[in-house]
Structure formats: C-alpha cells, structure tokens
Amino acid sequence: MISTYRKIRHKASKTLLRAPIIWGRHCGIDRNDVMVASYPRSGNTWLRFLLTRILTGKSAGFDNINSVIAELGIHRNALPLLPGEGRLIKTHELYRPTYRRAIYLVRDVRDSLLSQYSREKELGLVWWGNMDDYVLEFLKGTINGFGPWQSHIPNWLDSPLAKRGDLLPVSFADMRRDTQQTLERVVDFLGLEVHPDLIAEAIADNTVDKMRVRENKSQTLHKSTREEGRFVRQGAINGWRDKLTEYQLDLIEQYAGETMARMGFPSWKTIAPKDAAPQLTGTNA
Numbered sequence: 001m002i003s004t005y006r007k008i009r010h011k012a013s014k015t016l017l018r019a020p021i022i023w024g025r026h027c028g029i030d031r032n033d034v035m036v037a038s039y040p041r042s043g044n045t046w047l048r049f050l051l052t053r054i055l056t057g058k059s060a061g062f063d064n065i066n067s068v069i070a071e072l073g074i075h076r077n078a079l080p081l082l083p084g085e086g087r088l089i090k091t092h093e094l095y096r097p098t099y100r101r102a103i104y105l106v107r108d109v110r111d112s113l114l115s116q117y118s119r120e121k122e123l124g125l126v127w128w129g130n131m132d133d134y135v136l137e138f139l140k141g142t143i144n145g146f147g148p149w150q151s152h153i154p155n156w157l158d159s160p161l162a163k164r165g166d167l168l169p170v171s172f173a174d175m176r177r178d179t180q181q182t183l184e185r186v187v188d189f190l191g192l193e194v195h196p197d198l199i200a201e202a203i204a205d206n207t208v209d210k211m212r213v214r215e216n217k218s219q220t221l222h223k224s225t226r227e228e229g230r231f232v233r234q235g236a237i238n239g240w241r242d243k244l245t246e247y248q249l250d251l252i253e254q255y256a257g258e259t260m261a262r263m264g265f266p267s268w269k270t271i272a273p274k275d276a277a278p279q280l281t282g283t284n285a
Contacts, residue, residue: 022093022145025073027107032086036069038105039152040092040144041115043172047105048090049211050183053202054194055081060206061214083191092146095159100166103186104156108265109149109256110240110249113138121215135248141253150256153263162181171263179203239272 008183036051038044048069052060056068056079069088070078078087091099120143132145141148147155161167168189175182180199187194244252249268253260257267 026096026098028076029089029098030086031201032082032084033075033089033100034082034086035099035102036073036088036090036105037095037099037102037156038092039107039112039146039149041112041119042105043175044090044092044105044108046206046211047103047170047175047186048088050179050202051088051186053205054183054187054198055192057198061217091146094147094152094155095161097160098159102156102161102166103168103170103189105170105172105175106153106263108240108263109260110244110252110265111172112149113252114240114243116143131245132248132251135244135251139252148255150259162236236276241268244268 029109036044036048045065048065049060052058052065060068064261066074067077068079068081069090070076072091072093074090075087075175078089080087084201095102113135116138117131137143139150141151146152156162156167157169159167162169168186170182170186180203183199183202184194184196187199227281240249246268253267260267
C-alpha cells in the first residue's frame with residue numbers, strides 16, 4: 001500500500017487545489033517540445049520506453065525514464081531528442097494552448113477502466129464499495145483529475161493541434177497489432193529519420209516480459225504480489241470481455257457510447273455470444 005500522504009495527495013488532485021499546481025507544471029514548455037499524451041492507463045509508458053530505445057539506443061527503466069521522456073512538471077531536464085532541441089513530454093492533461101505538437105494515444109475505455117481499477121485497488125486508492133460504483137465514478141470523471149474518458153478524447157481530437165495537422169492520434173490496438181508500422185508513423189511525425197531495424201530492436205527490447213523484469217528491478221515503483229495489481233499488465237485488447245458485467249457494459253455505453261463509436265470501439269452487444277461478457281447483473285466484480 002502507498003503512504004497516507006500519497007493518498008491525501010491523490011484526493012487533492014481531483015479538487016480545485018490542482019489548478020495552480022497544474023499551471024506551474026506547464027511552465028518551461030518550449031515550442032519545439034512534443035507532448036506524449038493520453039488518458040491514464042492507455043499505453044503511454046510502453047510508448048515512452050519504445051521511443052527511448054529508438055532515439056537513444058539505450059533501454060528505458062522505470063527509475064530512469066523521466067530523465068529521458070519526462071512527465072509533465074519534471075520535464076526541465078528531459079533530453080532534447082527532437083529537432084530544435086525539442087523534448088518529448090508525457091501528459092494526461094486536457095489539451096492546452098501551451099502544447100504546440102502532440103502524439104495522442106487512444107485505448108478502448110473498457111480496457112483503460114479495468115487497468116486503472118486494478119492498479120488503484122493495489123495502491124489502496126479505491127474507496128468505492130464495489131465495481132459498479134467504480135465504473136459509474138470513472139464515467140463521471142471523478143476518479144482522477146483529468147475528467148471522463150469520453151470527454152478527454154474529443155477535447156484532444158478536436159483541438160487546434162488536430163485542425164492544423166500537429167496532432168498524431170495513435171490507436172493502442174494498432175500499436176499492439178502492428179507495432180513496427182505504428183512506430184514508423186510516430187518517428188515520421190517527429191521529423192526523424194530512423195532505420196526500420198532500430199525500431200524492430202526497440203520492439204524486441206520492450207516486450208511485456210522484459211518490461212516486467214524491469215518492473216521487478218525498480219527501486220521506486222510499487223510492486224504487486226497479485227497479477228491484477230501489476231503496473232505492467234498484459235496490454236490486452238478487448239480484455240474486458242470476460243471481466244465486466246452486462247450492467248457495467250451498458251452503463252459504459254450510456255455515458256461513453258458516442259465517443260466509442262467515433263473511435264471504432266464496438267458495442268459489446270455486437271460481439272459473438274461465446275466472446276461476450278459474463279451474463280451477470282450483480283453489483284460485485
């Protein structure tokens with residue numbers, strides 16, 4: 001479990017107290033910097049690990065990733081890896097005019113939700129009585145300080161960045177299915193010339209198994225004794241199918257269905273019965 005201080009800080013991050021803090025974290029962003037943006041638990045860390053290996057030739061670790069592709073707020077010393085000494089900076093925030101260019105990673109809301117629930121439960125940050133309650137709060141946007149998934153995505157995809165061609169949307173599913181081609185698109189967007197062999201080497205260096213070894217070796221990352229609570233999970237596509245109930249899936253589509261349809265994420269009702277979610281309506285999961 002994490003400390004009481006971190007629990008309090010987590011709660012404060014969802015209140016009005018975060019506004020001046022977030023403003024301060026955006027100081028020092030340069031016009032040549034590129035944001036690596038996403039809603040939480042959408043594959044952002046994996047992408048940062050891959051890009052670190054591609055652009056530096058060195059393997060990323062959980063204890064040193066922020067010295068290469070840093071999180072927003074601690075980005076001052078991130079490596080200038082891009083043209084014009086630009087940096088890659090991770091953010092989960094909504095779009096801001098401060099951002100000049102960005103890669104935006106999108107994952108199915110159902111998989112992001114499950115991944116976030118499992119990790120927060122492991123860290124002792126889940127106070128809701130059951131999974132039904134958590135799903136509802138997630139969809140209302142009260143789980144974290146970034147708002148609901150279904151608002152976060154159009155906020156970025158309809159931003160001025162997208163309208164002027166300075167936003168590259170990246171599907172997590174595409175990145176899993178054809179990592180090579182997806183990364184070639186990313187480095188091209190960054191204005192870099194990278195040999196395909198270097199991208200292939202980065203992919204081989206950042207498999208789930210190898211990232212889990214680094215997770216186990218980390219001196220700073222909270223480690224879980226449970227499979228579901230690990231930071232590095234399986235990166236599943238449609239992993240929600242056997243874990244969310246019909247009630248929960250209907251609730252998700254009630255709130256997020258429009259954005260799901262826009263992004264091409266199918267309704268659970270269109271999936272063959274043998275692959276569908278459990279036929280349950282209870283309140284625990």
